[in-house]
Amino acid sequence: MLQIQLGKERKAKSNDPMGRTRVGHWAGQTVQEAWEAGRGVWKLKPQNALAESEIRIVNTSGDTLAIGTITGVTKADDRFIVEGKLLSSDPRIGQKTPTPHPSRNSVHYC
Secondary structure, three states: OEEEEEOEOEEOOOOOOOOOOEEOEOOOOOHHHHHHHHOEEEOOOHHHHHOOOEEEEEEOOOEEEEEEEOOEEEEEOOEEEEEOOEOOOOOOOOOEOOOOOOOOOOEEEO
């Protein structure tokens, strides 16, 4: 599983390739908003991401915010956007991740 950890909410860059106005995690964030914030834009190895079947998006407390399948990656300058399908009713959403991040890096392969 590819796991992405979101930090605190911040304003997205004006040229965000996904058209987002904010990124990170914030109070009241919906599963859809967590999915959009979490699936891009990251420095990652596309072949490693494509070797995984799922992506789990978590906050710094280890709470699972969103889970989706991985169907591809799209290049965005020197970074990548994970493509896939949000599994909005997955029972793991809202639960603690069983694989906490071992480092400060947002991208983790479990």
